[in-house]
Amino acid sequence: MAGPTIKLSHPVKSLSGNVPLTGSKSESNRALIIQALSGGNVTIENLSAAADTVTLQRALAASTAADGKIETVIDIGPAGTAMRFLTAYLSINGGQATLTGSERMKQRPIGILVDALNTLGAHIQYAGATGYPPLAIDGAFKQETAHVRIKGNVSSQYLSALLLIASALPQGLELQIEGELTSRPYLTMTLDMLAEAGIQHQWNGDRITIAPQATKPCRLTVEPDWSAASYWYAMVALAEDANLFLPNLKKNSLQGDAAIKDIMVHFGVASTFEDGGLRIQKTTSVHQAEETLFDFTECPDLAQTVIVCAAVQRRNLSFTGLHTLKIKETDRIAALQNELGKFGVKLVEVGKVYHLVTEGLFRPQHLTIETYEDHRMxxxxxxxxxxxxxxxxxxxxxxxxxxxxxxxxxxxxxxxxS
Structure with a gap:
């Protein structure tokens, strides 16, 4: 849908039917890196149509076409996962590349990952501000050590980027995670998908070890996107009546955002797995007293959806695990505070906990939402x-x-x- 604005209304306030969701962006982007390193052993089904995945696919094609003979400039725009995964992939692929992105991307830190890769034997320099893209990457990798330490509480994508290339390193990788691990399900997803391609690992305490090994011939089938499903959960919660079927979602999903099915019980949405997918329905049972603090450490991409839903249901809830939101496509905390304020709701930070204050909620005659270059807003x-x-x-x-x-x-x- 083109245009600078969209005006929305829903006269009936009722939802029914099927919603065929695109493949998971998180799974798709991991699958593309695994495929690129597989020597033709890996095929992918149900690849996401998301712009981030299309961008990564094109970037991998461009780096392969260059074949190490010319320097390639790769602009991934606002695609954060592509920036992290390509930084690792390009550092070992033998070619030279300048990896850049949007103005916001140039403000998103990547120094932790660059330091780790350079410790291993990569040759990455900053083409702009230290610690941030753009990056000048020389892919003539010569491994100096298999051991690297990296903070676990900044972005799980840094760790996943390293693990995705680990089996292709001459000495493999021993990754030590320092401190708290943020978004653990995304790391588990990476390791599970590698295992599907025959790449084995050991995870003991704060250490993950992957030996040098080859991928096996396999087909990686991407599940539909639970992050996308989360918006339909919110719509079911806010509708007067709703019964939707989401095809091909799995009960035992690799995606951390599948947590939405448990979270939204507290907002009046029931989930039932049937043959071929998931049914979500509006219920009269809202577990208001059972949960007052929600921890998004392992599923930060759900935070905006749940907080907005809670705000208009007049739920004075509290939230933690939101520390990574400030370095996403925008500062998502500030963006939420700005837009919630337009209908009288406050999101108040006290230490590491954020509290919703809904007593001032009112129904605006017209509500205009700014998106801050952020799809999830x-x-x-x-x-x-x-x-x-x-x-x-x-x-x-x-x-x-x-x-x-x-x-x-x-x-x-x-x-x-309209």
Whole structure:
């Protein structure tokens, strides 16, 4: 859906039918790196149509085409996962490349990963500000050690980037995680997908070891995106009546964002796995007293959706595990505070805990939401059209980063878009 704004409404306030979600961006991006290092042994099914995945796929093709003979400039725009994964991949692929991105990407730190790779034997220099993209990468890798230490509480993508290339290193990798580990399910996803491709590992305490080894011939089938499903959970919670079927979602998912099915029990949404997928339904059972503090350490991408949903349900809840949100596509904490304030809700930070204050909630005649170049801001606030009249989303094209069919799917389910 093109254009600088979209106005949303939903006259019926009821939802039903099927929502065919695109493949998981997180799984797809890992699968692409595994495939690139497999020597043709790995094929992928149900690859995501998300812009981030398309960007990574094109970047890998460009680096392969260059074949080490010319320097390649690779611009990944706002694709954070692509930046982290390509930094590791390009450092061992034999060619020379300058890896850059959007202005926001140039503000997102990457020094922890660069330091780790250079310790291993990579040759990466900063082409701009120290600690940030763009990066000048010489892929003539000569391993100096198999041991590297890296902080676990900044971004799990740093760790995943290292683990994805580990089996291709001459000495393999022994990765020691320092301190708290953020987004553990994403690390588990990486290791499970590597295992599907025949790459074995050992994880003992704070150490993960992967020996040099080759991938086996295999087909990696990408599950639909639970992050995308989370927005439909919010819509079910805010609708007057709702019964939706999400095809091909799995009960035993690799994705950490599958936690949404347990979280949204507290907001009146029931989940039932059936043959071929997942059914989510509006219920009258809302477990208001059972949970007042939600920890998003292992699923930070759900935070905006749940916080917005809680805000308009007048739930004075508290949230922790949000520390990584400040270095995402935007400062998501500040963005949430700004936009929640437009209908009288406050998100107050006290130490490492954030508290919703909903006593000032009011129903605005018109609500305009800024997206801050962040796809999740657009999709977290769009469900408010089920409660408020005249919701406007500015710069709606940001959803193409992870869920290109989002607006089309809303239209198919009774939302009026103009």
């Amino acid at each position: 657009a999709m977290a606030f769009a469900p408010l059209a089920l409660l408020f009249d005249g919701v406007q989303i500015n710069e709606p094209d940001v959803v193409e980063k992870s869920y290109p069919d989002f607006w089309k799917h809303l239209k198919q389910h009774g939302f009026i878009l």
